[in-house]
Amino acid sequence: MSNPLQGAQFVLAAHRISQLPADQGAEVAFAGRSNAGKSSALNALTGHKGLARTSKTPGRTQQMVAFSLPPPTQIDGQPPLDVRLIDLPGYGYAKVPLEMREHWKLEIDAYLHQRRSLRGLILIVDIRHPLKEFDRLMLEFCFATQLPCHLLLTKADKLSRGQATQALATLLKQFAAEGLHATAQVFSSSAGTGVDEARQAVMTLLRQPREGAHQGRER
Secondary structure, three states: OOOOOOOOEEEEEEOOHHHOOOOOOEEEEEEEEOOOOHHHHHHHHHOOOOOOOOOOOOOOOOOEEEEEEOOOOOOOOOOOOOEEEEEOOOEOOOOOOHHHHHHHHHHHHHHHHHOOOEEEEEEEEEOOOOOOHHHHHHHHHHHHHOOOEEEEEEOHHHOOHHHHHHHHHHHHHHHHHHOOOOEEEEOEOOOOEOHHHHHHHHHHHHOOOHHHHHOOOOO
16 A cells, blocks of 8 residues: 655754744644654654654654645645644653743643644554543543544554454543544554554545634634
């Protein structure tokens, strides 16, 4: 299967949302705790091993990083659409200074509330652990603002296939019990598990009508 995210290129790293590319077109944001494997997931999805910086030291992504994508095929003679992936700062790593953590808490909140080109969120969660406070906050925000959210349960190669399947089933039952409408899948960047499925999920989000993804998003 061809990779619709192939050709992703680094555009810029922003300390504030005002420094991001023009708020037009469509973009999907990637969020997750600092040690959940977000950079590895981005590299696997784009087929570009060095696109997002990976490190054995969590917390290295301390800016919002924008990557451009080749425009998807347009219909009815419309002009090509600006499409991007936005890598949000990893959250929850204790060695990041408190001042920096507070700054990113405010910037991520502002980004999610104000960014009109945002079509959806990919939330990176380590399959071996229960949802953390940050994960729940992101899920609740997406549900409250009708922002589509798709979870990648990463590091599935650390579990057996049966354990990974059970972890996914447990999470989906939890969503149903709590009235959350996010989708989720098993994923492993190193083993390639779920990579094609995740790429299609990103493309589905990018093609979401803007109105549907942003209802109720005004403060």
